[in-house]
Every structure is written in C-alpha cells, then in structure tokens.
Amino acid sequence: MIEALLAGVDVALRIDTFIWISGGLLLGMLMGALPGFTTSMGMSVLVPISFLVGDPLIGIPFLIGVYKGGIYGGSVPAILISMPGTGASIATVFDGHALTKKGKSRKALEMSLFASAISDFFSDVFTLVMIIPVAAVVLGFGPPEIAAVMLLSLVIIAVTATGPVLKGLIMLCLGVWVGFVGADPFSAMARYTFGTSELYDGFHLIPILIGLFALPEIFNAVKEGDVSGARVATFVGERLRLAELRRSLKTIFRSTFIGTGIGVVPGLGQPIAAMMGYIAAKNSSSHPETFGSGELDGVAGAEAANNAVNGPTMVPLLTLGIPGDAVTALLLGAFMMQGLRPGPTLLTSSGDIVFGILIAMVLANVLFVMIGYMTIPFFTRVVTIKKSLLIPVTIMLAFSGTYLARGNAFDIVTLIGFGLIGIAARQAKFDVAPMVMGFILGRELEYTFGQTLALAGDDWIRFALTERFGMTAVVLATPIIGLLLGRRMAYFRTRALKRDGEDVS
Amino acid sequence: MYRPRADVTFAAVVLVLAVLALIFGSWLIAQPLIPLGPDILAMSPSVFPTLVLVGTTIVSFIFLASQVRRGTLWYTPDREEDTGRPDALYRQGLFVVITVTCALLLTSLGFLSTMFLLMASTSILVGNRSLVQILTLSLVLPLCFYTAVTHVLRTELPEADFIERTLAPLVQLLPSV
Numbered sequence: 001m002i003e004a005l006l007a008g009v010d011v012a013l014r015i016d017t018f019i020w021i022s023g024g025l026l027l028g029m030l031m032g033a034l035p036g037f038t039t040s041m042g043m044s045v046l047v048p049i050s051f052l053v054g055d056p057l058i059g060i061p062f063l064i065g066v067y068k069g070g071i072y073g074g075s076v077p078a079i080l081i082s083m084p085g086t087g088a089s090i091a092t093v094f095d096g097h098a099l100t101k102k103g104k105s106r107k108a109l110e111m112s113l114f115a116s117a118i119s120d121f122f123s124d125v126f127t128l129v130m131i132i133p134v135a136a137v138v139l140g141f142g143p144p145e146i147a148a149v150m151l152l153s154l155v156i157i158a159v160t161a162t163g164p165v166l167k168g169l170i171m172l173c174l175g176v177w178v179g180f181v182g183a184d185p186f187s188a189m190a191r192y193t194f195g196t197s198e199l200y201d202g203f204h205l206i207p208i209l210i211g212l213f214a215l216p217e218i219f220n221a222v223k224e225g226d227v228s229g230a231r232v233a234t235f236v237g238e239r240l241r242l243a244e245l246r247r248s249l250k251t252i253f254r255s256t257f258i259g260t261g262i263g264v265v266p267g268l269g270q271p272i273a274a275m276m277g278y279i280a281a282k283n284s285s286s287h288p289e290t291f292g293s294g295e296l297d298g299v300a301g302a303e304a305a306n307n308a309v310n311g312p313t314m315v316p317l318l319t320l321g322i323p324g325d326a327v328t329a330l331l332l333g334a335f336m337m338q339g340l341r342p343g344p345t346l347l348t349s350s351g352d353i354v355f356g357i358l359i360a361m362v363l364a365n366v367l368f369v370m371i372g373y374m375t376i377p378f379f380t381r382v383v384t385i386k387k388s389l390l391i392p393v394t395i396m397l398a399f400s401g402t403y404l405a406r407g408n409a410f411d412i413v414t415l416i417g418f419g420l421i422g423i424a425a426r427q428a429k430f431d432v433a434p435m436v437m438g439f440i441l442g443r444e445l446e447y448t449f450g451q452t453l454a455l456a457g458d459d460w461i462r463f464a465l466t467e468r469f470g471m472t473a474v475v476l477a478t479p480i481i482g483l484l485l486g487r488r489m490a491y492f493r494t495r496a497l498k499r500d501g502e503d504v505s
Numbered sequence: 506m507y508r509p510r511a512d513v514t515f516a517a518v519v520l521v522l523a524v525l526a527l528i529f530g531s532w533l534i535a536q537p538l539i540p541l542g543p544d545i546l547a548m549s550p551s552v553f554p555t556l557v558l559v560g561t562t563i564v565s566f567i568f569l570a571s572q573v574r575r576g577t578l579w580y581t582p583d584r585e586e587d588t589g590r591p592d593a594l595y596r597q598g599l600f601v602v603i604t605v606t607c608a609l610l611l612t613s614l615g616f617l618s619t620m621f622l623l624m625a626s627t628s629i630l631v632g633n634r635s636l637v638q639i640l641t642l643s644l645v646l647p648l649c650f651y652t653a654v655t656h657v658l659r660t661e662l663p664e665a666d667f668i669e670r671t672l673a674p675l676v677q678l679l680p681s682v
Contacts (some may be wrong), residue, residue, distance in 0.1 A: 052660055166568040167512065170519055173561035177526075177554065184550035189535040191550055192526075215604075222600045222630045223593045388633035392624040392642050395604075399611065399623065400650060404660060412608045420601070428515035442557070450548040 005132070005355045017356075020058045021364045024065025025371050031066070032073020032086055033379040034390060039070030039086050040326045041217050044209040045397035047334050048404040056338035056353055061360045063334050064310075067327055068120060068368060071270055071307055075112040076379045079299070080105055088270030088306040091278040095291060095298030102294050103237050106376075110240035111248065111296050112303045113372040118249075119256040119304035120311065121365040126260050127311035128358050131318060135347045138319045143451035146320065146344070148474035150445045153266040153322045154437065155478050159486040160272070162431040171430050175438025176445075178203060185447045198410040203418075205333045206405040208439060211418030213326065214398045216426040219419075221391045240296075248300040251281045255301045259308025266316050266324035270306040272489075277305025311361065318342050318354060322441065326433045329440055337405070508580045513572050520565035523558045530555060596630050603627075615665035620647035652676060 031042035043066055050059035074086030079096035092112065099108035141149075154172060161168035181192045182202025193199040255277035262273040281301025282291040291298050314331075316322045321343040323329040335342050340350050347354055402415045425432050452471070456463040464472045509517075526533060534551045572578050607623045614622075624643040633639055654660050656676050664672075 052654070166564060166571065167516075169564045170516060170561065170568060173523075173557055173564060174519060176557050177523075177561060180554045180557070184534075186548060187537050187550055189537060189550045191534045191554065194533075218627070219597060219600060222596050222627070225593060225596060225630075225632050386633075388628060388631045389638065389642065391631045392627045393646060395627050396620050396624055396647060396650065399607070399620070400616070400654070400662065403611065403662065404654065407661065409612045409663070412611055416605055416608045419604070424511075424515060428511040430512065430515060446548075446553040449553065453548055 002132075003351075005128075005351070009355075009359055010352075014057065017057055017061050017360050018363075018367065020053070020062040021065040021360060022367050022371060024062040024067075025069040025364065025368055026375065028066035028069020028071075029073035029076075029372065029375060029379060030069075030382060032070040032089075033076040033382045034385065038213070038217065039067065039074070040330065041214045041394070042066065042070065043327060043330045044206075044213045045394065045401045047206060047209070047330055047337070048401040050334050051337040052404060056335075056340060057356050057360070059338060060331070060334055060357050061364065063331060064357070064361050065364055065367075067331070068307070068310055068364065069371075071310060072113065072116040072303070072368070072372060073379065075116070075299075075303055076109065076376075076382075079108045079112060080380060086270070088274050088309075089302075090271060091274040091302035091306075092299055094278065094302075095293070095295045098292065098294035099296070099299070104294065105380075106237040107240045107244070107296065108299050109376050109380075110373070111245070111299045113369065113376070114240070114245055115248070115252050115255070115300040115304040116307040117365050117369045117372065118252050119259060119308040120368065121362065122253075122256050123260045123263065123308040124311035124358070124362040124365065127314050128355075128362060130264075130312075131315055131347070131358065134315055135319045135344075138344045139348070141320075141344055142455070142468075143448040144455065144468040144471035145474070147445055147448035147452050148471040148478075149320060150322060150441050150448065152474055152478045152481065153316070153324075154441055154445070155482040156266060156485060157324075157437045158434050159482050160269070160489055161434045163429060165486050167430050168434045171425065171432065172434040172438040175435035175440075176442030177438075178208075178435070179439045179442035180446075185443065186450055198408075202443075203414055203439075204406060204408075204411055205329075205336070205440065207402045207411040207414040208418045209326075209330055209333060209436065210398050210402050211415045212422040212425075212432040212436060214394060215415070215419030216422040216432075218391050218395055218398075219423045220426070221387050224387075244296060248297050251284070251297045251300045252304040254280055254284065255304035256308040259305040260312050262305075263309035263312030263324070264315055266313075266322050269325045270309045273309045274302045274306040277308075278302040280305075314358065314361075318346055319344065321346075321444065323437065326436055329433075329436050332440060509578060510572070510580055513569065513578050516565050516568045516572075520562060520569065523561040523565065527555065527558050527562065530558075600627070600630055612663045615668055616651055616662040617647050617664065617668055620650075652679070 027042070027046070028039065032039055043063060046063065046066055050063045053059045053062070070086060071088050074084055074089035075092045075096065078084040078089040078092040080100055082093050082097040084090045084093055096108045096112065099105060154176075158168040158172045159165050161171070179202070181199055183189065183200055184191055190200060255273075258277050258280060259270075259273040262269070262276070278291075278298060278301045281297050282288045285291065285295070285297060313324045313328045316324060317328050317332060319342075321332065321341070323332045332342060340346060340353065398415065399412065402411050403409070405411060421435075422432055425435070452468075453460075530551055534554065536550065603623065603626045607619045611619045621643045624647065625639055628639045628642055651662055651664070651672075654662055656679055
C-alpha cells in the first residue's frame with residue numbers, strides 16, 4: 001500500500017487536476033454562499049458532470065473541491081445576513097453576524113476562511129495517514145463484520161437524522177425497501193418490478209439523489225412565489241490581523257480534533273461538529289460571556305470543526321463503502337460511476353488512483369485559501385442574487401444531469417417519482433438523508449447478511465460466539481450505541497432550540 | 506372536520522404500503538422455479554424484504570400510536586400550521602404538472618424545447634416577471650449547456666432532428682476541444 005501511496009503522489013501532481021479542483025472550489029463556495037441552495041443539492045446535479053470528464057483523477061477531486069468550498073461558503077451568508085448557507089454554518093451565525101453588526105464583517109469572513117483551511121488541511125493529512133492502517137484492518141473483515149458495521153452505521157444515521165428518531169427509522173426502512181426493487185442479489189429473481197423490464201436493474205442512485213435533494217428545494221421556491229434577493233450585505237472593516245489569528249490557533253486546533261473525530265463516524269456530520277466546536281470554544285474561553293456578541297473564537301471554533309469533518313468522512317467511505325451523510329453518498333455515487341467500488345479491496349485494486357485523489361485533496365487546501373481570499377468580496381454580492389434566476393438553472397441541471405448519468409429516459413421518470421416523495425417528506429418534516437443511506441447500504445447489507453448465513457451454516461451459535469465474535473460484539477453494541485447517541489442528539493437539539501429562543505428574544 | 510397532520514399522513518401511507526407489500530409479497534417477489542438448497546441459496550429472495558417490511562410496519566405503527574397518545578393526529582385551530590395560500594397551492598400544482606409533462610416529453614420533443622418550456626414556466630412560477638430575463642435564461646442557457654455537453658464533452662442529449670440539423674453547422678464552427 002505504501003507503493004500505491006507513492007504512485008498516488010505521481011498521479012496527483014497534474015495541472016488539469018488542480019484546474020478542476022479550483023473550479024470545484026469556486027462552484028462549491030458559490031453554492032454554499034447562496035441562501036437556500038445547499039451543497040447536497042448542488043453536488044447532486046454536478047455528479048453526472050464529474051463523470052462526463054472521463055478521468056477519476058479530475059472528476060472526483062472536482063467534486064471534493066465542491067464539497068470543501070460548499071462547507072466554507074455557507075459561512076458567508078451566515079456571517080453577513082444571519083442566514084446559514086448550509087446546516088454546517090448554523091453555529092457560525094451566533095458570533096459571525098454579531099461581528100457584522102459591529103462593522104467587522106471582513107474580519108469574521110477572513111477568520112472563517114483561515115480556520116476552515118487550516119482545519120481542513122490537518123484533517124486531510126490525518127485521513128491520508130489513517131487510511132492505510134484502517135484499510136489494512138478492514139482487509140481482514142469478512143462479510144459478517146461488514147454486515148455488522150453496516151447495521152451499526154444505519155442505526156447511527158437514523159438516530160442522528162434531523163428530527164425525531166422514529167421519523168429517521170421510518171425513512172431508513174423506506175430507503176432499504178426501495179433498494180429491493182430489481183433483481184435479488186443471490187438468485188436474480190425479480191422483486192417489486194411489476195413486470196417492468198426497466199425496473200429489473202433497480203433504481204439508479206443519481207436520479208434518487210437529485211429527486212430527493214434538488215426538487216423539494218425548487219418546489220419550496222415555487223411555494224414562496226416572489227423570491228427577491230437578500231438585502232445588500234456589507235463587507236467592511238479591518239482585515240484580520242496575524243496576531244488575532246495566532247490567538248485563535250488553539251481554538252482552531254481543538255475544533256480540528258473534534259471535527260476529525262466526528263468525521264470518522266458515519267452519520268454525525270458537519271452540523272454536529274460545528275456545534276460541538278463552538279461549545280468547546282466557549283467553555284474553554286476565559287471570557288465565555290462574550291460569546292454570542294461578536295467573539296472571533298466563536299467563528300473560528302465553529303468553522304474549524306465543520307471543515308475538519310470533510311477529510312475523515314472519506315475513511316469509512318473508501319475502506320468500507322459506508323457513506324456518512326448525504327454528501328458522501330453523492331461521492332460514493334461518483335466513485336461508482338467512475339468504475340471505482342469503495343470497499344475493503346479498493347485500496348489494493350486501485351490504490352494509486354485513490355491515493356492520488358487524497359493527495360490532491362490535501363494540496364487543494366492551498367488553493368482553498370488563495371481562491372477564498374480573492375473571492376470574498378465577490379461572494380458578498382452573491383448572497384443577494386434572486387432565487388428566481390437560480391431556480392430555473394437548477395431544474396435544467398437536475399433534468400440534464402439525471403439523463404446524462406446513464407442516457408436512460410426512465411431515469412427522468414425516477415427523478416420525478418422521487419422528487420414527489422422528497423416533496424411529501426419535506427412537507428411532513430421527514431429527513432430524506434436516512435432514506436438515501438438506507439437505499440445505498442440496504443442492498444449491501446442484504447448481500448453480506450446472506451453471505452454470513454451461508455458461512456454460518458447450521459451451527460450459527462458457535463459461529464457467532466467463537467468464529468466471528470467481532471461481528472457479535474458490534475451487533476450487541478449497536479442498540480446501546482444507538483440509545484446513547486440518540487440521547488446525546490436530543491440534548492444538542494434542545495440546546496440549539498434554546499439558543500434560537502435566546503436569539504429571538 | 507380537522508385535517509390530519511402531514512407527518513401523520515406520511516407515516517400512515519408508509520404503514521399501509523408496508524402492510525400491503527407484506528400481504529401481497531408472494532405476488533410481488535418471484536421465487537426460484539427450482540428449489541435451491543442452502544448450499545446455493547442461503548436466503549430466499551423474500552426473507553430480507555419481509556424483515557424490513559415488518560420493521561417498517563412496527564416503526565410506523567409506533568410513531569402513529571405516539572401521535573395518538575399525545576393527541577397530535579390533527580391540525581386544530583390552536584395548532585394550525587401554515588399550509589400555504591391558495592395561490593401558492595395553485596403554483597405548486599402547476600409546477601408538478603409541468604415537470605411531469607416535461608419529463609415525459611424530453612425524448613420526443615428534445616432537450617432544448619423541453620428545457621425552454623420547463624425553465625420559462627419555472628421562472629414565472631418563482632416570481633420572475635422580466636421577459637428579457639426569462640427568455641435569456643430559457644433560450645441561451647440551455648443552448649450553451651447543450652453545446653458544452655455535445656461539443657466539449659462529446660455526449661449526446663436527446664434532440665429533435667430538425668433542431669440538430671439546424672445547430673450542426675453552427676456547432677462545427679466552434680473550435681475543437
């Protein structure tokens with residue numbers, strides 16, 4: 001695997017890769033900066049485009065650039081107009097907008113940029129270092145262990161979804177059920193196809209992603225009707241001084257540690273990391289009472305934590321094929337479209353390409369700082385663009401991206417069908433992310449579960465207790481972890497609601 | 506008459522679908538024509554779907570039961586949620602009709618015509634009243650996208666013959682990439 005890492009250095013250092021990463025960063029920052037335009041939505045329509053460029057060393061770094069840029073870009077409207085561009089930027093509003101009100105928006109935006117870039121860099125290096133030993137351990141996993149880890153991941157995803165746990169579980173089960181449409185993985189017998197040949201291969205991931213994430217946003221914009229742009233956002237004040245950045249380094253590194261730990265666990269994601277980073281910064285401060293009224297450490301803590309999640313989410317994705325959230329599910333789709341199947345054997349079969357992508361991801365942080373710094377004034381105007389101009393472009397990209405994924409007109413029907421499901425789920429306040437995870441992981445879980453049954457044979461008790469005790473331990477720990485995590489999530493939600501109440505009053 | 510809450514309706518629909526799928530499972534899932542032993546087929550095609558459907562039924566039922574216990578099945582005058590103005594509902598309905606129509610017509614009408622219809626109607630539905638902006642968005646952007654995809658990325662998009670024939674000489678004038 002070290003040889004693959006060294007080969008990856010060779011393939012990563014290409015000018016076209018860096019040009020596309022730069023494009024991805026710009027697009028991501030743009031999408032993150034536009035209120036109401038989420039990174040998931042933007043990435044879902046760009047995944048087919050990344051496939052069309054033909055080379056995984058261009059297409060996937062492009063999407064990773066969009067991902068990184070999007071998470072940072074969400075801080076721009078959060079700071080300027082108190083409207084987080086992404087869920088990851090909710091905690092940035094607390095002190096970011098307060099700084100804008102004090103006439104220090106430039107300082108806040110620059111702190112957000114440098115905190116994001118520093119934490120992203122260190123977490124990407126961690127990813128590159130950790131992926132080798134994790135991949136080596138995972139190579140020893142068999143179907144029973146993989147099935148157990150997938151079950152644990154699904155439970156974590158359900159309990160950490162937005163809203164009550166029962167709603168997350170319902171969507172998860174729905175997603176797994178949708179994954180059953182098509183041929184059974186063992187006997188190739190048709191399931192839920194209603195005699196339709198188009199359904200024999202099952203539903204394709206891309207129209208599901210675009211339908212569930214993009215169409216409900218458009219539907220919501222139609223509901224609002226007259227969608228004027230935000231009021232003019234101000235970009236004023238002094239630049240961030242080096243001494244101020246140095247003072248916040250401890251906060252940035254603490255949040256990097258928090259975000260990195262959260263990123264490795266599937267299902268937790270940036271919003272939780274940002275909140276925990278913010279709370280940790282406040283609790284560690286010698287003057288916590290200033291938080292919420294314009295404290296630079298508040299911005300640094302939230303932004304460093306949310307960007308630190310980006311890299312480590314690749315560890316379970318690449319080694320086990322388990323996406324941690326909607327965005328990594330999109331990256332999984334991109335990998336699969338490029339012919340790379342994330343899982344235990346990916347690093348041995350295509351190690352040079354994977355390491356090339358990861359190294360490009362680390363080096364992209366330099367571009368991140370440069371592009372971010374030069375474009376801050378541009379993005380302060382971007383937040384004022386009317387949705388009535390953006391929404392038609394989004395729907396065009398949604399339709400064309402869906403068609404371009406496979407050149408199959410049936411995918412457009414799938415897009416509309418899942419768009420309607422997404423709209424209904426949104427109206428009913430059900431989070432669609434567990435449904436996507438259930439769809440992706442459900443079939444894999446069934447396949448590995450079936451293989452486990454075949455391995456166990458008749459003596460499954462001995463099999464579970466002696467041969468595969470690791471699998472048994474994970475399965476037994478799953479409900480306990482789910483319960484503990486569910487309680488922790490309820491605490492964070494209550495705290496966030498309380499915070500909103502304070503802001504309103 | 507009170508209306509049921511949206512999340513209750515959604516969960517009820519999921520519950521009904523899951524129960525129906527369990528009842529009619531033998532019609533919806535094909536079984537191997539030749540009985541395959543455990544050495545070849547460790548798990549019948551219906552085992553996992555049945556497990557998941559049972560789980561779906563249980564979870565949906567528990568959710569609905571919890572709403573009944575809390576007395577939050579219905580929207581009431583003191584708990585009325587914003588369901589949108591009548592004109593918003595009209596716009597949403599129209600959006601669904603237009604989107605479905607364009608989806609069905611994409612391969613027959615072609616990309617450019619369908620996108621013009623879709624983007625123009627969406628622009629109007631989201632409140633744009635500037636004819637210049639609507640026409641620019643609906644005509645120029647799809648054309649640029651079509652050219653980029655077919656000429657630069659060398660991928661096909663469905664298009665009507667007469668439009669393809671008209672555009673072909675213009676696309677050939679572009680420098681090759």
